[in-house]
Amino acid sequence: MxxxxxxxxxxxxxxxxxxxxxxxxxxxxxxxxxxxxxxxVKVTYNGKVVGYELIGQKFTKDKYFWGRPSAVDYNAAGSGGSNRGPSNPEYLKQVQNRIDTFLVHNPTITKSEIPAELVTASGSGLDPNISPKGAAVQAARVAKVRNISLEKVNELITKHTEHHTLGPTTINLLKLNVALDELK
Amino acid sequence: MNTEIIGIIITYVVTVLLAIPLAMYIAKVFKGENTWSDFMRPIERIFFKLSGINPKEDMNWKQFLKALLTVNLVWFVIGFGLLFFQAYLPLNPDSNPNQSPDLAFNTIISFVVNCDLQHYSGETGLTYFTQLFVITFLMFTSAATGMAALIALFNGLKTKTTNSLGNFWDIFVKANTRILLPTATIVATILIFNGTPASYSGKDSIVTLQGDGVQVSRGPAAGMIAIKMLGTNGGGWFGANTAHPFENPNYLTNAAESISILLIPIALVFALGYYLNRKKFAYVIFGIMTLFFLTFVSINVHYETAGNPAIAKMGISEPTGSMEGKEVRIGPAASAYWSIATTSTSNGSVNAMHDSLTPISGGVAMLDMMINALYGGVGVGFLNFFIFIIIAVFISGLMVGRTPEFMGHKVEAREVKIAALIALLSPLLILAGTALASYLFMQYPNADWAVKPGSWLNNPGHHGFSEILYEYTSSNANNGSGFEGLGDNNIWWNVSTGFVLILGRFLPIIGPIAIVGLLANKKYIPESSGTLKTDSLTFGAMILAIIVIVTALSYFPALALGPIAEYFSIY
Incomplete structure (x- = not known):
């Protein structure tokens, strides 16, 4: 040796x-x-940096589209998933609570319209995207709170829907919400 | 959904199409033929000169192993020191602390052995200095170590009767400079232009659109992420590994990274054909591996896209499938594919949290690591497969009543004993570790430790048992993925998995190299009509049967207690 x-x-x-x-x-x-x-890559609003294009943010106010639940509360100092197993009773109760909360804030929606992504935590805890379905079920709420027409909101959703040749269709949540704020 | 399935198929086909030319190139490099990368030759010469190495010196199997083990020991010692004192070293913009002794022990072993089991989170557990000079460095060199062991095996099989398996240093350095460095540079560049950070800036503090104050971790990550894929390493720059949007910005990078995971392992199987001039044999091996691989992929894609029945019961819709622990831009289908790619190859990176996979998918991922030879880790994957081949040769020999032969050399008691011991090592380490940890969890849940055994698990019942089983399976396979809910950064887990990692790495390298060294020393017997044809479909079926029997007998009871029992509880 x-x-x-x-x-x-x-x-x-x-x-x-x-x-x-x-x-x-x-x-x-x-x-x-x-x-x-x-x-x-950064995203700016009114000349101020409000975040990173790839890093999701927490949205809890009704005037914004919400993203997915996060195990790290969207603080990108760290990252991670919930690591809850599919049969964990405590976890299933948590998902049920999220469904109930969502229905309270979006009374015009029926339960079967809610896509799973809105009530399950992402792998990174920083998922920057939601699907078009995830945005559609929130459109009525956002329109009402902001006092704008539903068509206008749907138009924005369509504009920010990114179709890819392969893979899921996505919406960048931060950019969509920035566009909402820019409407005024 | 349909484009997601097409996405997987395209990813796999492209991987194989790229692996073929890469295999020809790898064979050329190690045969010493001229290639485009010969411009590296003067640089390699300088490396050898400065290190006092004569790259032309032939080594027998013992010398080869001594050189390999010595350099690995050096990495262990230096790396442990750097991790233990990282807070005092430069390039630490986020002021991260030193690693505790048991964590540094686990971390350094885990990266030296190409496993990358991470009991820390990259954002807080390492500094940029250790991320680059320990982690990134070892991601190259541990993969090159595996490749060197494999080429030694090829050399032993190539020559009729020989003492020499080649020169360790020569193969090792060329694996780094000719294969890993160029491919990693390409993949890193793809990542950089899709948004992966590569600068040395530290954490950024921002106020979000809604008005919350958060921080964003960054760093020179792109290069490390590229080599972590290509070298079947798998340790993430960030805690969430490749699910993190900086590590895997979009579907395209996800495809590129999926390709990188399988590229070199598949290329090395084909390289065997070109190097030994036994293409048919390589195709048979590739066929067996692919049969398992595609079966596993189909099962996981089915269960992940079908969704979690316990969630479906609540009355919401699962349009894409099970989304817990997954990312919208990647989707369940591509994550299911990745879960098999990463467990087939001992890569261990994840783009979805395996702890949240549906029960059967999680179980298949474990099964994949229990076999640990389907394409397998860079270099070592085929070494593991070689053990199955030797056992298959032996049993076939018994069945037809002839002395078993492999590539012109008699396989005798000594070689078979080594192979059998290595084959039994995995079940021993996995099951004994799981049994011991389960015993502690059940009998001493309140033991007076920093983290009480009773609070190790993040999930109750069968799934909790799966967390323990997965951790030891992943350690033994040098895979590095985990059911990450397990509270594993404490002395029990750091130390016990540390030992499983060492044994699970070096014995399966030493065993096959010893076998091939012994075989190569024997008199060459030319092929005759009585020779067992190893490149036939019949022999392929024999290997397949051996793999199924050995794994099923060893692991079925454990899998029945974990994933299979959980399956019946929610379906």
Whole structure:
């Protein structure tokens, strides 16, 4: 073993400079050319940064579209899911409560219209998206609270619906809510 | 929903189409033939010169293993020190603390052995310095270690009678510079242009649109995320792993990362065909692996897109499937595919929380890690499969009453003993660990520890048992994914899984290398009409049967207590 010890230490130092030092440094330089310059792409409203395009935010006020429940309360200092198993009684009770709360705030909606994503926590706790169905069931509430026409709200939803060649159709919740605020 | 299924099919087909040229390239690199990457040669020469290495020196199997184990030991010692003192080192903009001794022990082992079981969250548990100089570094070098072991095995099978398995340093460095570095650079660049952070800025504090004050973790993550996929490492920059929108910004990056998980493991199976000039044998092996893989994918896609029946009962709609622990932009189908890709290959990254998978999907993910040889970890996947081959050769030999042979060498008692021991090691580690932890949980729930055994689990009943079983299965397979509800950052889990990790990594490397070293030393017997044809469908069926029997006998009772029992409780 002794024969291999010194070469082992030396090659470790050399490769750690390559992979720990030069490799990420080179990528940080490449990132200067990318949107957001490697810091993450920001979203602004009235000239002020209000968040990151990819990082979901908590919306609890009725005038905004709500996102998904989050195990980290949308504080992106950390991240994570609920890690609740599908048969956990406590968890199922929690989902039931979310359904009840949702129905109180959206009285015109019937239960079967609520898509599961709005009452189940995301994997990251920072999911920036909801589906078009998730937005549609909230449109009436948002229109009423903001005192604007339902058509106007639906128009905004359609405008912010992103169709992809492959994969689920998504809506960026933060951008949709910024657009709502910009209406005035 | 339909485009989601098509998305999976396209992802898999593209993976195989890319793996074929990559396999030819890998074979060329290690045969020493000319390739486009020869511009790296002068740089490699400098590396060897500075390190005092003669890359042309032949090594027998013992020397090869000594070099491999020595350099791994060096990483363990240095890495432990860096993690333990990380708060005092530079590049720590978020002022994160030192790791505790037991956590540093678990973390360093877990990354040296290519597992990446993470008992911390990246946002708070590491600094940028340790993320780069310990974690990213080990993600390259541990994958290259696995590849070096595999090429040694190829070398032993290639030559008729030989002592030499090649030079460890030469193979190891080339695996890094010729294969991992170029592919990781490509994948990292794709991620960067889709929004993954790559700068050295620390946490950002912002006020959200609604007016809440929150922080956003960032960092030079793109490179680490690329190599974590390609090197079957799997440890996330962020706590939520690849479910985090910075690690996996959209469906396209999800496809690129899914491809990266399987790319090198599949390419190494084909590379065997090109390297040994036994393409048919490689196809047979690929066929068996793929049969298992696609079966598992179909099961998980079915159950995840069908949704959770306990939620359906509440009267809401599950238009896309089970959404707990999943992301809208990825969807249940692609997450189900990922859950199999990551457990087949000992990758262990997740784009959905496995703890919240429906019972059968979670069980299949465990089964996949129990086999741990379907494509498998970079290099080591085939080493595990090789054990099944040796056992299949032996049993076939017994059935026809001939001395078993493999690639022109007699397989005798010593080799079979080693293979059998390695095959029995996994059930021993997984089941003994699970039994012991379950015993503590049941008998000493209030033991006076920092974290009481009674509060380890995040879910009651069968699912709680699954959390324990999954953790040991993942550790033994060097996978690194988890049922993350388990409270695992405490002395019991850090230390017990630490030992399972070491044994589950190095014995399955040492065993096959020893077997091939012993085989290669024997007299070469040319093929005759009496030789067992290993590249036939019949032999393929034999290997398949061995895998099914060994795994079913070992694990069925444990799986019945966890996922299967949970299934019957909600369906």
């Amino acid at each position: 002794k024969k291999y010890l010194l070469p082992s230490i030396k090659i470790t130092i050399i490769l750690s400079i390559l992979f720990g030092g030069l490799f990420p440094l080179a990528l940080a330089c490449i990132a200067k050319l990318a949107p957001g310059k490697g810091d993450g």
